[in-house]
Amino acid sequence: MTGAAQHTGTDVPADETGTPDGLDRLWTPHRMTYISGQDKPDEGYEKPSGCPFCLAPSRQGADSLVVARGKTVYVVLNLYPYNPGHLLVCPYRHVADYSELDAAETAELAAQTQTAMRVVRRVSSAHGFNIGMNQGGVAGAGIAAHLHQHVVPRWGGDANFMPVIGRTKVLPQLLTDTRDLLASAWT
Numbered sequence: 001m002t003g004a005a006q007h008t009g010t011d012v013p014a015d016e017t018g019t020p021d022g023l024d025r026l027w028t029p030h031r032m033t034y035i036s037g038q039d040k041p042d043e044g045y046e047k048p049s050g051c052p053f054c055l056a057p058s059r060q061g062a063d064s065l066v067v068a069r070g071k072t073v074y075v076v077l078n079l080y081p082y083n084p085g086h087l088l089v090c091p092y093r094h095v096a097d098y099s100e101l102d103a104a105e106t107a108e109l110a111a112q113t114q115t116a117m118r119v120v121r122r123v124s125s126a127h128g129f130n131i132g133m134n135q136g137g138v139a140g141a142g143i144a145a146h147l148h149q150h151v152v153p154r155w156g157g158d159a160n161f162m163p164v165i166g167r168t169k170v171l172p173q174l175l176t177d178t179r180d181l182l183a184s185a186w187t
């Protein structure tokens with residue numbers, strides 16, 4: 001099947017982080033890499049069952065999309081990326097509103113957002129970024145109960161006819177490959 005693009009997606013479970021957006025995704029690489037497990041984050045706060053952003057840090061092994069683990073926040077690939085390298089910076093704590101973050105979480109979320117930009121720029125030569133949070137379902141947050149900062153790399157010409165006409169995003173790199181690349185480049 002070398003050279004043939006497939007609509008098979010990834011082996012990542014459907015309850016991983018991200019929000020379906022109605023677009024099909026055309027995954028173009030032909031191999032899947034496997035990822036070693038990582039340490040679990042600190043416990044000790046409420047984690048409602050079924051919240052993918054509470055679940056993601058405890059996920060181990062080949063299907064983890066977590067790129068970096070800080071003290072109060074972690075960074076994970078969006079399962080439904082707008083572009084390759086679309087990252088989400090999330091507090092471990094289950095909070096919905098940006099104003100609910102404490103000082104340490106606020107500072108680390110900002111610092112990890114900066115690191116995300118530096119790492120993505122270094123490994124993929126992104127031309128620009130969209131960065132921000134959707135606060136509340138009315139503002140477009142897919143999983144409004146657990147805040148997450150989007151870091152979306154942009155390249156000139158990345159918004160081409162495919163998402164508009166074909167309702168399909170062309171993603172040249174599997175999520176697991178992207179995760180491996182970014183995690184090893186993280187500082």
Ligand SMILES: [Zn+2]
Binds near residue numbers: 048054055
């Ligand atoms: Zn949560």
